[in-house]
Structures are given as structure tokens and as C-alpha cells.
Amino acid sequence: MAIIYILWLRQIKRFFRSKARIIGSIGQPLLFLVALGFGMGPIFEKAGEGNYIYFLSPGIIVMTILFSSIFTGVDIIWDRQFGFLKETLVAPVSRFKIVLGRILGGATTSLLQGVIVLIITIPVGFRFDIAMLPLALLFMFLIAIFFTTLGTTIGSMLKDMQAFHLIMNFLVMPIFFLSGALFPIEHSVGVLEIITKLNPLAYGVDGVRGSLTSNFYFSAGTDLIVLFIASILILLLSSYIFSKIEA
Amino acid sequence: MIIEVKNLSKKFKSFTAVDDVSFSVEKKDIFAFLGPNGAGKTTTIKILTTLLKPSSGEIILDGCDPVKNGNKARYSFGIVFQDSSLDEELSAYENMELHAVLYRIPKKIRKERIEQLLKIVELWDRRREAVKKFSGGMKRRLEIARGLLHHPQILFLDEPTLGLDPQTRNHIWSYIKELNEKEDVTVFFTTHYLAEAEKYSSKIAIIDKGKIISQGSSRELMERTQTDSLEDAFIKITGEDIRKEDYSAVDRMRQRRKVFKH
Ligand SMILES: Nc1ncnc2c1ncn2[C@@H]1O[C@H](COP(=O)(O)OP(=O)(O)OP(=O)(O)O)[C@@H](O)[C@H]1O
Ligand SMILES: [Mg+2]
Numbered sequence: 399m400a401i402i403y404i405l406w407l408r409q410i411k412r413f414f415r416s417k418a419r420i421i422g423s424i425g426q427p428l429l430f431l432v433a434l435g436f437g438m439g440p441i442f443e444k445a446g447e448g449n450y451i452y453f454l455s456p457g458i459i460v461m462t463i464l465f466s467s468i469f470t471g472v473d474i475i476w477d478r479q480f481g482f483l484k485e486t487l488v489a490p491v492s493r494f495k496i497v498l499g500r501i502l503g504g505a506t507t508s509l510l511q512g513v514i515v516l517i518i519t520i521p522v523g524f525r526f527d528i529a530m531l532p533l534a535l536l537f538m539f540l541i542a543i544f545f546t547t548l549g550t551t552i553g554s555m556l557k558d559m560q561a562f563h564l565i566m567n568f569l570v571m572p573i574f575f576l577s578g579a580l581f582p583i584e585h586s587v588g589v590l591e592i593i594t595k596l597n598p599l600a601y602g603v604d605g606v607r608g609s610l611t612s613n614f615y616f617s618a619g620t621d622l623i624v625l626f627i628a629s630i631l632i633l634l635l636s637s638y639i640f641s642k643i644e645a
Numbered sequence: 646m647i648i649e650v651k652n653l654s655k656k657f658k659s660f661t662a663v664d665d666v667s668f669s670v671e672k673k674d675i676f677a678f679l680g681p682n683g684a685g686k687t688t689t690i691k692i693l694t695t696l697l698k699p700s701s702g703e704i705i706l707d708g709c710d711p712v713k714n715g716n717k718a719r720y721s722f723g724i725v726f727q728d729s730s731l732d733e734e735l736s737a738y739e740n741m742e743l744h745a746v747l748y749r750i751p752k753k754i755r756k757e758r759i760e761q762l763l764k765i766v767e768l769w770d771r772r773r774e775a776v777k778k779f780s781g782g783m784k785r786r787l788e789i790a791r792g793l794l795h796h797p798q799i800l801f802l803d804e805p806t807l808g809l810d811p812q813t814r815n816h817i818w819s820y821i822k823e824l825n826e827k828e829d830v831t832v833f834f835t836t837h838y839l840a841e842a843e844k845y846s847s848k849i850a851i852i853d854k855g856k857i858i859s860q861g862s863s864r865e866l867m868e869r870t871q872t873d874s875l876e877d878a879f880i881k882i883t884g885e886d887i888r889k890e891d892y893s894a895v896d897r898m899r900q901r902r903k904v905f906k907h
Contacts, residue, residue: 404747
């Protein structure tokens with residue numbers, strides 16, 4: 399436990415010591431919220447879909463968690479380049495504990511950013527049921543775990559930042575756009591519908607939006623089960639790939 | 646024998662960095678692994694410490710095979726790497742503490758030992774500063790202090806004193822000597838300061854271009870080459886080897902200069 403804790407703590411300390419990262423992680427979602435919210439809102443409402451800020455806010459919260467989780471996971475590339483990775487790799491500690499400590503730490507920091515953005519949505523006009531907040535936070539946490547682990551897995555396989563841009567464009571962005579974060583997925587048909595249903599983030603978006611606005615597309619139970627199983631699977635994959643790392 | 650290496654080879658694609666190397670280290674030895682730049686020292690250490698998989702060969706480390714049973718092998722050694730492995734965002738103290746937790750050093754001993762070691766490397770007053778603000782030599786000192794925090798069966802030191810002033814080198818070596826004498830820690834180190842190897846090592850192996858070309862105590866190496874310092878013996882041994890191969894004069898010069906630089 400002490401080992402997982404100290405590695406968790408390391409991620410937390412690194413996060414709070416990097417002011418640029420905190421500002422950046424909140425600035426971008428805020429921009430999306432304002433630009434899309436006020437720009438697209440009237441069109442959305444004219445199309446009969448209801449209040450766009452209510453629809454968009456949960457999406458932006460999830461977006462914040464998605465990107466910060468991927469980034470903090472992929473940070474492992476820097477640990478490799480700065481050499482710190484070696485220090486953990488030669489320690490008499492199971493690889494699973496090392497990965498888990500890292501992931502829990504990273505996920506905590508991105509959950510925190512999600513919460514900050516959630517608070518910011520209130521002055522922009524978002525309202526939600528406080529009683530449902532714990533459920534929403536649970537969903538946010540699961541999203542953070544899943545994508546921090548995905549980032550860590552990707553980071554364990556890459557040697558430098560170059561290849562990461564490819565992953566970003568061909569994996570993370572599609573996951574984001576086909577998740578229902580910015581626009582409804584109800585209307586997607588054919589291949590898109592299948593992809594959407596295979597996208598773990600779609601369940602995350604639905605979970606957060608559903609619990610905050612009581613408007614589930616799937617259902618709370620489905621969202622929870624899918625995210626939970628997906629997280630377990632990726633954790634196993636991640637610790638396997640991490641155990642194969644050479645430095 | 647606490648370390649046994651038999652016919653160890655490591656290939657990076659078609660390049661052979663470690664070529665059929667065999668040697669053994671007895672418990673409580675201070676074993677110097679010497680060789681010119683690019684000889685394969687760091688690669689060998691990385692294989693012994695589970696960071697790289699060998700292409701072929703057998704290793705026994707404190708009775709256990711680090712290739713097959715990495716998790717168990719990691720309990721028996723500690724290492725100071727040649728290049729940086731600190732977390733630069735954390736403070737000196739935090740780096741020490743993290744290491745102590747990773748190696749399960751009990752809380753009480755932890756505090757005492759961190760203080761003692763940070764004082765030895767003269768970083769105690771700056772323990773709260775982020776490592777990224779440290780000079781190269783200060784980082785190096787912290788790296789060594791951290792490596793000495795737990796007392797393993799075998800201590801690997803890859804050019805531990807590189808770039809340090811003589812005072813610090815002395816302090817560090819007396820600490821290592823004490824560990825060796827009082828706690829029977831076996832030391833496996835590399836260095837380009839041959840006076841250091843001459844003074845502290847009980848056994849030496851010289852590796853060049855991936856092959857071990859000479860082994861023995863410092864005195865034996867000097868007798869064999871009829872020289873009166875390890876530095877001269879080293880140059881004679883590694884130099885002779887170059888002469889044997891079919892190098893152009895310019896290449897030979899370049900190789901020589903590499904050796905002389907240290
Ligand atoms: N990851 C790698 N990929 C390809 N070649 C490598 C790799 N690591 C080391 N080498 C090569 O293997 C050879 C041995 O390198 P190594 O780092 O073991 O040398 P060394 O004896 O530690 O030298 P130095 O005294 O300069 O530290 C070098 O020619 C080096 O270029
Ligand atoms: Mg080296």
C-alpha cells in the first residue's frame with residue numbers, strides 16, 4: 399500500500415507544481431464551453447433538442463477528463479527520457495503496483511480537473527441535481543481510470559513524443575467525436591452506430607450526462623458495467639505491456 | 646560466487662555490444678569492470694539488473710536468474726546508474742523518500758539514513774529544493790546518496806563518481822568501503838578514474854569491444870604488463886588489443902585518444 403501511495407503522491411505533487419498544466423487543462427474546455435455553447439446553442443435549440451448548455455456541459459467535463467487522462471498517462475514517455483523510469487523498474491516491487499500507483503495518481507489529477515470544470519459550468523448556466531452528484535463523480539472517476547490507463551499503455555509502447563501525435567489524431571480524437579460529448583449520438587446509423595456502441599467514452603458521456611440531467615441514452619447500469627469491465631481489461635493489458643518494458 | 650555470468654551476449658540488431666562474456670564475482674568483492682567508452686559496461690550492468698534482456702548466456706545473481714525471475718532478483722541489488730534517473734520535479738528529500746519507500750526501509754531508519762547520506766554528499770541544506778535547480782555535480786551526488794540508501798547484497802555503481810570533486814569522491818568511497826566491510830555488501834563498479842579502481846578494487850575485469858580481455862587483481866594486471874600503475878596497465882592492455890586488429894593509423898589514433906581522455 400505504501401508503495402502505491404508514494405507513487406500516487408508523486409503524480410499529485412507533479413501536477414500541483416506545474417502551473418502551466420493546470421491553467422491549460424482548464425482554459426481549453428472553458429473556450430469550448432463558451433464558443434460552442436453560445437455559438438451552436440441557438441441552432442441546437444431550433445432543431446428541437448432542448449437547452450444546449452445542459453447538453454454540452456457534461457460533454458465538456460468529460461472532454462477535460464479524457465484529454466488530461468491521456469496526457470498524464472502518456473507522461474510515462476518523459477519518465478523514460480528523463481531516466482526516472484529506470485529507478486522504478488529496478489525496484490523490488492511488482493510491476494502491477496508501479497502501474498497502479500501511477501494510474502491512480504494520474505486519474506486523481508484528471509478527476510480534479512473535471513470537477514473544476516464542473517464548477518465553472520455553473521456560472522455559464524448549467525444546473526444539476528446535487529443528489530446525483532456522487533453518481534456523476536463515480537462515472538467521472540471511471541472515465542479517468544480508463545483513459546489514464548490507456549495513455550499509460552500507449553506511453554509504455556512509444557519511445558518518443560512523435561508517434562504520440564499520430565495516436566492523438568487517429569485514436570483519441572475519433573473516440574472524442576464519436577462519444578456524444580458535443581452532439582447527440584442518437585441519430586448515428588450504420589457503421590457509425592456500431593463504432594459509437596463500441597466506444598467506452600460514449601458510456602462515460604452518457605453516465606455523466608445521465609446522472610446530472612437525468613437523461614440517459616443507455617442506462618446507468620449499462621454505463622457502469624461497461625466502464626467497469628473496460629477499465630479492468632485495460633488495466634490488465636497495461637500492466638502486461640509495462641512488465642515488458644526495457645530501459 | 647554471488648555473481649556468475651557465462652557466455653553472455655547482447656546484440657542490438659546486427660551490432661554485438663556484449664560478446665560472449667564470462668566472469669564471476671565473489672561475495673564481498675569490490676569488483677571493478679573497466680573498459681574504454683562503448684566497451685559494453687553499461688549494457689552488461691543493464692542486463693544484470695533486469696533492465697535489458699540478453700541475447701544469450703546465463704546469469705546467476707545471488708542464487709537467482711534475473712532473466713527468468715526478475716522480481717526476485719531485484720531484491721538482491723541496488724544500483725547507481727551512469728545517467729540521470731532522478732525525478733527533477735521533486736525535491737532532493739522527496740527523491741530519497743520515494744526510494745526508501747520503494748525499498749521498504751522502515752520509517753525510523755529511513756529518516757536517520759536520509760539525513761546521514763544527504764550530509765555526506767553535502768545536500769542536507771538544500772534538501773527541500775527541486776532537483777531541476779541543481780547543478781550537474783549536485784544531481785550526481787544525490788543520485789549516489791539515493792543509491793546507497795538501502796543496503797543490498799550487491800551494489801552496482803556505473804561510473805558513480807563521474808564529474809565529482811576529489812573531496813566528495815573520498816567521502817563516497819569511504820562510505821562504500823564501510824558498507825563492504827561492515828555489511829558484506831558486494832560492490833560491482835565501473836569507472837574511468839583508474840586510480841580509484843587501483844585503490845579500492847579487489848578484482849578487475851577489463852572489457853573492450855564487448856569482450857573481456859583481461860582479469861585479475863590490480864597487482865596481477867600490473868605484473869602481467871610490467872607497468873607500475875593500473876592506468877599504464879590499462880592502456881597497454883586495451884592498446885595492444887587495438888594493435889592486433891587491422892585498423893588504419895587514423896583509427897588507431899582516434900581510439901587512443903578516447904582512452905587517454907580519461
Ligand atoms: N539501446 C541501444 N541500441 C543500440 N546500440 C546500443 C544501445 N545501447 C548501447 N548500444 C551500443 O552498445 C555499445 C556499448 O555501450 P555501453 O553503453 O555498454 O558502453 P560503456 O562501456 O558503458 O561505455 P561508456 O564508458 O562510454 O559508458 C556502444 O557501441 C553503444 O553504442
Ligand atoms: Mg557506460
